[in-house]
Amino acid sequence: MQQTDGERVILVSVSVQSLEDLDADEFALLTKSAGAEILQHLYVHKIRPDAKLFVGSGKAEEIALFVEELEANLVIFDHALTPAQARNLEKIMKCRVVDRTELILDIFAQRARTYEGKLQVELAQLHHLSSRLIRSRGTLDSQKGGIGLRGPGETLLETDRRLLKIRMGQLKTKLDKVRQTRQQGRVARQKAAIPTVSLVGYTNAGKSTLFNILAKSDVYAADQLFATLDPTLRRLDWDGIGSLVLADTVGFVRNLSHSLVESFKATLEETLEATLLLHIIDSSSPEMLEQIEAVDKVLSEIGADVPIIRVYNKIDxxxxxxxxxxxxxxxxxxxxxxxxxxxxxxxLRQAVHESLMGQIQSFNLCLKPAYGKLRTQLYALNVIQSEQYDDEGNLHIEVIMAPHKIEHLIKKLHLPLDEILGEKAKNFQPVLEEFELKD
Incomplete structure (x- = not known):
């Protein structure tokens, strides 16, 4: 679907017993997100799809009358159409006919801003187009004849397919380079022990709004589907954890074709490689359960085996x-x-802390004047609740943090665990040995 200003659209939602029923309101919101003007939304009930026209000849003629009467220049179906069905419908309706996948691709094309996003959109569009190369021209069995040019020849359709295949190969090569760059960044973060928290969820669930608040950022957020397409990463300091990377990803949607998911693998790899997923859910949506199921399905498709916290947003x-x-x-x-x-x-901050760092406890630390570096690191983590000096000049600090985190800090600075933690140090010996083996 090539978007132009003033696109006048008729929507067709088809309820088929053998296929999943989709949300008509979501379909309308998708269309508005593409910038089209909805003239009419028609609802069709079928026991099974018609092989030639999907909706049957009578209903197709009825839709054609609406097209003529309302002067529409586009009809969008809320189901995948075969190339033959789309071509047959266009002949009857005398205007362009597109399906749900082409509509989503058009939105993606409008939203893509980064080099990577544009590559992925073009790859997805070409993948979709490759199955719809239908020519209605005359005898084009061979391109040329004559001395030195005779041979089996190549049809125009075969030429187009070959050129598409070459371009898709070029795009995949470029995306592989993007993946390698991302992988180098992930390896660097892993070496530095920096966790990654990725926000995933159904489109328009509020991921970007939450991302902006947590990262103090200004990522584009709007009440529309696929407001965010390109992945956004921010490094930030999280109380009690230290540095972590927060990632905002493209929203999921029901009935997203496998080819679209495959084309956006480079973006979704931020989900695969995350330390923790925050599944953002619109708790106010009447379709909440179906949306959760759709996200879980995509996560399963891409093989995401990562701890998940479900975040029910919009409780207001x-x-x-x-x-x-x-x-x-x-x-x-x-x-x-x-x-x-x-x-x-x-x-939410507490839940992320507990998921990444384990149980949070209160500790009273005794620091000698020479242990100032530990105090500095505790302040950087923002875990100090109170502090005071005794008569001998030692600093007594109360902190709230995960046991293994405080132990790791003390060990890293080669300070005496029992002197700083007192009686509680006895509980840390097995864990300390484990850290020593790892390091």
Whole structure:
């Protein structure tokens, strides 16, 4: 679908018993996100799709009358059409006919801003086009004849397919280079022990709004589908954890074709390589369960085996209370919040902390004047609750953080664990030995 100003559209939602019923409101929102003007939204019920026209000849003629009466220049179907079905429908309706996949591709083409995003959109478009190369020209069995040019020849259709294949190969090579660059960045972060937290979820669930709040960023966020297409990464300091990378990814949608998912693998690799996934869910949506299922399906398709916290956003609209629900002790499973009002954001930070760092405890540390470097690192983590000096000049600090994190800091600076932690140091010996073996 090549978008132009003033596109006048008729939508056709088809309910077929043998196929998944899709959300008609979401279909309309997709169309508006593409910038089109919706003239009419028609609903069709079928027991099974018609092989020639998908909707049957009678309904196709009825849609054609609407096209003529409303002066529409485009008809969009909320299901995948075969090339033959699209061609047959265009003959009857005398205007362009596109399906759901082409609509999503058009939105992707409008949203892509980065070099990587544009490469992925073009690859997805060519992959879709390769199955729709239908020529209705005359005898084009061979391109030329004559001395030195005779031979089996090549049809125009074969030429187009060959050129498409060459271009797709070039795009895949360029995307492989992008993947290699991303992989180098991930390896560097892993060596520096910097965790990555990726936001995933259904499109328009509020990922970018939440990302902007957590990262203090200005990523484009709007109440429209696929507002974010290109992956965005920000490095930030998280209280009690230190440095981490926060990643915002493209939103998922139901009935997203496998070829589209495959084309956006480079973007989705940020999801595969994450330390933790935050699955952002629109808790106010009547289609919430179906949207969760759609995201889980895509995550399964790309082989994402990463710990997940489900974040139920927009509780200001669903009238839920901000809370954390645990799968078991110190293992957060769900967080309820509102990115719009800020309610529950502290709970999300706590849940991420617990998921990445384990159980949070309170410790009273005794630092000699020579241990100032440890105090500096604790301040950088923003975990110090209080501090005071005793008569001997030692600094007593109360901190709240994960046990293995504080132990690792003390070990890294080669300071005496028992002197700083006192009696609690006895609980750390096995863990300390494990760190020593790893390092």
């Amino acid at each position: 609209q669903s009238h839920e209370n901000a809370k954390i629900i645990y799968a078991k002790e110190h293992q957060p499973d769900r967080v309820y919040l509102s990115a719009h009002t800020g309610e529950g954001l502290d709970l």
